[in-house]
Amino acid sequence: MTIIMSLSTVEQLPADAVAEPVAARARRDQLSPWALALLAAVISGAWAGKPSLWFDESATISASASRTVPELWRMLRHIDAVHGLYYLVMHGWFALFPPTEFWSRFPSCVAIGVATAGVVVFARMFTEPAAGRAIPVCAGAMFAIMPRITWAGMEARSYAFAVAAAVWLTVLFVTAVRRNQRRLWLYYALALMLSILLSLNLALLVLVHAAMLRWLAPKKSRTSPTLSWAVSTAAAVGLMTPFIVFAHGQVRQVDWIYPISWHYAFDISLRQYFDHSPPFAILAAVLIVATIVARLTGLRATAGDMPGLVIICAAWIVIPTAVLVLYSILEPMYYPRYLILTTPAMAVLLAVCIVTIARTTWPIAGVVLLFVAAGLPDYLFVQRWPYAKEGWDYSQVADVISAHAAAGDCLLVDNTVPWRPGPIRALVAARPGAYRSLIDVERGVYGPKVGSLWDGHVAVWLTTAKINKCVTLWTITDRDKSLPDYQSGQSLPPGVFGRAPAYRFPSYLGFHLVERWQFHYSQVVKSTR
Numbered sequence: 058m059t060i061i062m063s064l065s066t067v068e069q070l071p072a073d074a075v076a077e078p079v080a081a082r083a084r085r086d087q088l089s090p091w092a093l094a095l096l097a098a099v100i101s102g103a104w105a106g107k108p109s110l111w112f113d114e115s116a117t118i119s120a121s122a123s124r125t126v127p128e129l130w131r132m133l134r135h136i137d138a139v140h141g142l143y144y145l146v147m148h149g150w151f152a153l154f155p156p157t158e159f160w161s162r163f164p165s166c167v168a169i170g171v172a173t174a175g176v177v178v179f180a181r182m183f184t185e186p187a188a189g190r191a192i193p194v195c196a197g198a199m200f201a202i203m204p205r206i207t208w209a210g211m212e213a214r215s216y217a218f219a220v221a222a223a224v225w226l227t228v229l230f231v232t233a234v235r236r237n238q239r240r241l242w243l244y245y246a247l248a249l250m251l252s253i254l255l256s257l258n259l260a261l262l263v264l265v266h267a268a269m270l271r272w273l274a275p276k277k278s279r280t281s282p283t284l285s286w287a288v289s290t291a292a293a294v295g296l297m298t299p300f301i302v303f304a305h306g307q308v309r310q311v312d313w314i315y316p317i318s319w320h321y322a323f324d325i326s327l328r329q330y331f332d333h334s335p336p337f338a339i340l341a342a343v344l345i346v347a348t349i350v351a352r353l354t355g356l357r358a359t360a361g362d363m364p365g366l367v368i369i370c371a372a373w374i375v376i377p378t379a380v381l382v383l384y385s386i387l388e389p390m391y392y393p394r395y396l397i398l399t400t401p402a403m404a405v406l407l408a409v410c411i412v413t414i415a416r417t418t419w420p421i422a423g424v425v426l427l428f429v430a431a432g433l434p435d436y437l438f439v440q441r442w443p444y445a446k447e448g449w450d451y452s453q454v455a456d457v458i459s460a461h462a463a464a465g466d467c468l469l470v471d472n473t474v475p476w477r478p479g480p481i482r483a484l485v486a487a488r489p490g491a492y493r494s495l496i497d498v499e500r501g502v503y504g505p506k507v508g509s510l511w512d513g514h515v516a517v518w519l520t521t522a523k524i525n526k527c528v529t530l531w532t533i534t535d536r537d538k539s540l541p542d543y544q545s546g547q548s549l550p551p552g553v554f555g556r557a558p559a560y561r562f563p564s565y566l567g568f569h570l571v572e573r574w575q576f577h578y579s580q581v582v583k584s585t586r
Contacts, residue, residue: 089194090174097201098170101210101217104441105166106159109453111446112478114161114213115487116140116510121147122156123489124505131508138304142254143215156488158452161213168217169201169210175224176200176401180408182231183366191412191421192405198425199411200404204332204435209397211440216397219256223398226252226259227373230266230286234273237282246289253297257304258395260297261377263290268372272365313478314389321382321391328393329378330403334435340428341407348410356413367409373402450576454533455488457574457581464494467527471534471559472499472514476578482511484533484579495531498523517558525566530584532559536575544573554580 110118120129120137121144129148133141147164154160180193200206209216226248233241252259266286274282331338377399385391407428415421444450458468474481485492486504498520501513517524524530537552549570554560567586574581 089190090177090197093177093194093197093201094170094174097173097197097206097210098166100201101169101207102163102166105162105211106157107441107443108158108211108445109443109449110158110161110213110451110487111449112483114446115451115483117144117147117213118151118156118161118489119483119486119504119510120144122151123486128505128508132505132510135508136307136310136510138300138307139257140215142251143218146218147213155490162211165212165214165217166210168221169206172206172217172221172224172401173197173201175221175228176404179224179228179231179401180366180405182228183363183369191418192408195411195421195425196405196408199407199428200401202425202429202432203330203400203404204334204337204432204440205328205330205394205397205400206404207432207436208332208440209394212446215256216394219252219259220397220400222248222252222255223259223262224401226262227266227401230269231273234270234282234286237285239285242285242289245286246293249290249293250297253293254300256398257301258377258381259398260294260301261380262398263294264376264380265373266290268376269369272369308388308390311390311392314385314392316389317382317385317391321385324391324393325378325382329396330400331432332435333439334432336431337428337435340431344407344410344414344424348413351414363409363413367406370402370406370409374399374406444577448577450579451484451487453576454484454579454581455491458495458531459488459491461572461583462495462531463529466495466529466531467524468492468495468497468499469517469524469530469532469559469563470497470499470514471532471554471557472516473557473559474535476535480511480514481533482514486511496523496527498527517562521562521566524563524568528585530563530568532563532582532584534559534580534582536578536580540573540575542575545571547571549573549582554582 116137117140120132120140124132126145126148129141129144133144137144147161150160150164154163174197177193177197180196181190184190184192206220209220226245229241229245229248233245249259249263252262270283270286327333327335327338331341377396381391381396411421411424415424439445443453462468468485470481470485472481485497499515499517501515502509504510504512507513532554534554534557537554540550540552547569549572551560551564551570563584568584569586570582570584572583
């Protein structure tokens, strides 16, 4: 209903534009980006605490909440330098709020709200005030409900920050080109440097902005803004080159990305913008094709610089995607969520199509609600179910330990599980408070001390002396699909866990299983003797 109310404020008839006071219209134009920003933050934040934490989010908590700034700097010299600025921001956040599921993701909700406001402002730069604000408001609404965005808004990673930086950097770029003031170009250079520091992929916007210059530069002074842009961009990229080279030296941490194949076409057409929502993707494709057909058959475009806006958005989508895919021929680097920086362009492009076809307020609102309905199954049953984060169940395991383990009990982590991504130590790092009162008998070197993301691990056969002092032993291992989700008894069958060293060595010391909890990937067993 909020989307409908926002869209219904858009004046569609010339008579309305004349009758409405100019001051009231200007006030509404100032408020609409932030009203939609609030809506987007609420959409992203709804049920954000329900899904379990997972490997990537555990990395954020391990880096940001579990170490000091010097320890963070030590870690970044070895791994995750590309996330350093985000980790530093989250370090400050975790100084105020606990690293729980909701509070770890809340900054991303806010960042999506900021990005939504930027989408509205960007689209408004290409529309005429007298013709109404249908496209900017519609673009903000489409951005807020796009599946890739609702996913990023509840992910404790830098994706939401990156898309906010991308859209506002582009707003600053358009403003700088049109005004061509030295002060603005200085701000642009500084913003570009911060953007690259936040996400290396945002460097691809340099190519996008280069392509946009032809459509933005004033006709009478085209050379001047082009030269100013070139100088500011060269300075920013030049100063950031050492960081880019250093961060690329850690490229081994993404060696799990699969090489270029036909599957990239599926990733680009579906997952890059629409996550796991085929209905949303199909509806978007139908809308774009219908708009092209309608324009070819003579349908008049809406007022404003629509051809320029469409070309700019197309360049914003195509150039970064093509560059990353082509680069992946040499070194696999393309992954759908890495190009979240192009989602503002897709939202604006869909808004142009909607307004071109629907024309007036209520039909526009109806099409937006149709997209809401298309994306709702993915939003509710894929993104916000307990195992939404690629099936991981870190939070459920921590809940069991928090509820049932006593201070002084021993913890055993089965390091032989074939989890990808791994290692299993990431599970413990996601909710460190749940395990703090336990004796972690296999924990090796302390991660923050040596600059590693995770704590070290000691083989179980080297810890039997510690285990022999335990009364109760909690073991985290792989799920056994042949056994029930919950069991209790005097001596439970170990199942496939019986082959693991984490079972065999304690069993030699007299431990036997008395209780078992199983989740999507993990199994928690309680042993006594």
